[in-house]
Amino acid sequence: MRKSLTCMLLLLLTLCLPMASLAEEVVNVYNWEDYISQESLDMFTQETGITVNLMNFTTNEDMLVKVRNSPSSFDVVFPSDYCIERMIAEGLIAPIDFTKVPNMQYIDANLLKPSYDPTGEYSVPYMWGTVGILYNKTMVTEPVTSWGILFDKKYTNNVFMIDSIRDCLGVTLKYLGYSMNTRDPLQLNEAKQLLIQQKKDGIVKAYQVDETKDKMVAGEAALALVWSGDAQYAIDLNPDLAYVVPQEGSNIWVDGMVIPKAAKNPENALKFIDFMCRPDIAKINCEEIWYSSPNTEAIKLMGDSYINNLTMNPTQDIIDRCEFFKDIQDFIQIYNAMWLEIKSA
């Protein structure tokens, strides 16, 4: 009995040894779900020999808490604009050594020193996009031009909203004519009341993040608040769908690549970022996830199919009526409290 027990224990322990042998080169990437092409990761591993550990998050807020709590777990993170602003302020990310990222030359010059990263040394743009309404043309017969349609009782139980504080409150503020970054509690209160009413009237079918695009393809709802890439993905699979950025304006956002200060493999992180800026790789990613690319060379490679696509390549007047999210620092408390009130209504 004793012998067989000890034999079993030894066997079990040997099973666990592989866990210890992680001497290979790795880069730990923390990205949004469904936001990078596996092909590009495989090509990276093939060309550099570095294994990519891809981990996913669903919202900026989730990601921020995880990065704060385990700062050395990640080498490359893909936060959104206002989140990058926040991370710079909290001292979570390190400046990027651009001598190691030669492919930066292909990034659109307009995006190099954005308002959320004024010195431009902390982040490299990855993808950008807008927020708008995805609708099913067979279920929505009237023209869609305003955010108001999301609050229309005609579409009771037929609307998907994004389960994200700033996106929901943001578009409602825009609809009411206010800024998405307002610090005026009275304006926020108005937006909150509208959203609570929307929920109480039963207009909202569900608050979700990644499930929306597949459900719209399946025809589960008439309207959805979505990001432009999700919209393009859905339209591709179901031609009955269409995307529009309402006239009141919307959110334009940029997701960038950053390197946390405590990253374990900063050299590999730089190689990774550089690789992602290579035009052919940027093209692969863009075509896979359907968002807008900041890479001018990649756009040239994609040609007309990109340039003529309004969803991926919005016209200047659409861009002009969109706003970036800004970090609202401690004001987020108020946003949080209101969001909880909405969700529990």
Next chain:
Amino acid sequence: MKKLAKRSYLALMLLFLYTPIAVLILQSFNAGKSRAKWEGLSLHWYAELFRDQAIMKALYVTLTIAVIAAAAATVLGTLAAIGIHAMRKRPQAVMMTMTNLPMTMPDIVTGISLMILFTFSKIERGYVTMLLAHITFNTPYVILSVLPKLKQMNKHTYEAALDLGASPSYALLHVILPEISPGVITGLLLAFTLSLDDFVISYFTTSPMVQNLSTLIYSKARIGIEPTLNALSALMFLALLALLLVVNRRASKTAKA
């Protein structure tokens, strides 16, 4: 007539319980990816399953943690049970309250409290923290499985063995242990099962890098479960069924002998 009513009620119950499982298993044979459309029979997803790195890694993590945690919890718990059993009333009551505490705590609070502990002590979350958490919540169950057997055991066996010249450790290993072994085995199996299926506590005590099956499924559940996961659960179901049949056969064999 009454018998029929009783039988049909039970049959309905079983139908209720097994329909989702049947759906799960059927989905694993769906040639298409979408949950709603049936596109023909295919074993494609089973092949994909073994190629999917993330799932294989998660499976590895789940199994190793379950095995190690169950083993550690059994050792810790059995020793503790023997110790508690030999205590006097007052200390024993204190120990029993402490043992019952984690079981009355909802798993979300256990998970969060451990998360706080690890963050506070600046231990980065990952494989080790998940393992520690699993051992922590498994051990009370082992103790509760072993204690009844200890209570059933004759009080004086241990002393008798000592009187007959055995050393305390010999008495422990060769006298007490065999008597309580059914309880120990039950505890081991219970701990293993709990670890395999745990979600909430693992969710809070691990990092995104180290995922076990449950946390992997959770992160995929919001987008769309790929049929590879269905294939995995179908296989696990089969393995379970096989295991139960084997155990059943053995039990009836020993019953006949």
Next chain:
Amino acid sequence: MSQNLNMPPWVVWTLVALLFGFILFGILTVKRSNGIKRSFFASPYTLWMVLFTIVPCLLIAYYSFTDPNGAFTLDNFKNFWDSNYSVNQLYAQMGPEYSVLIQRGTVNIDILVYSLWMALLCTGICLALGYPAAYFMADRQIKIGSTLVVLFIIPMWMNFLLRTVAWMTLLEDQGLINTLLKFLGFHSAQLMYNDGAVLLGMVYNFLPFMVFPIYTSLTKMDSRLLEAAQDLGANHFHTFWRVTMPLSIPGVISGITMVFMPSVTTFFIPRILGGGNTMMFGDLIENRFLTEGNWNVGSALSLIMMILILISLSILRKADPEGEGGGIV
């Protein structure tokens, strides 16, 4: 909101003192009791529990009573009672024109009440469905009782997340049940994203936990008691009401315990089947910790929940003082 991970020294010293206290206690136990070597065996476990159960609980208590800077405060509990408490203070600071916004928020209370109500419903339904099932299975006339119990337990071994997601496939608007309904000519129904779906998911997950203890206590019952009752002239209903049911109470209590507590704190099911429309207390705590990063209020909420559960458990224990319930706990 930045996290306060630095504890003032007095907390650290208290914890160390507690640790030593426990070890001392172990030693004293060893010295005083008869089974010298044996009670010592429990000390590794004691140490483990102190480190990984007691200390975390104390940490939760600590965070509940402090603010992000480490200062003592009851604000977190005030935030529980009035979810707009700290926000109202901000409004007050910002100026008189915002005073119109100052109103008590009942978010936490509402969600707590809702969770308790859903848990009660779930427990009730599980009891209503599970008791007959256990009763029929324990019935000697149905010979395959023990096989049936095994069949009841097998689903529990399959990953509960996957089983809940399988319900999505069934309940969705384009899911299997609706497809069947449309095929039969009925109107398709909204089966998901509402309370009903969440309740269904909860009942589905927790039903075996109710059935198993009741079945155990029913089978432990001596069948001769039933015969005796019938011999004494009681009819079927009387036998059940006066003999069977009272003897099955320990199992019922055990079942209720094993179903009620997880129901109150579940957080996966409302998210998947409720579509984010229904927020339950588990979701709220997770939101506070992981989305908002507010550990102080989150800890206060957890503490409140633990206390509530301890209270309800002690009430239940009173009904079954010997703890003969047929479950694992």
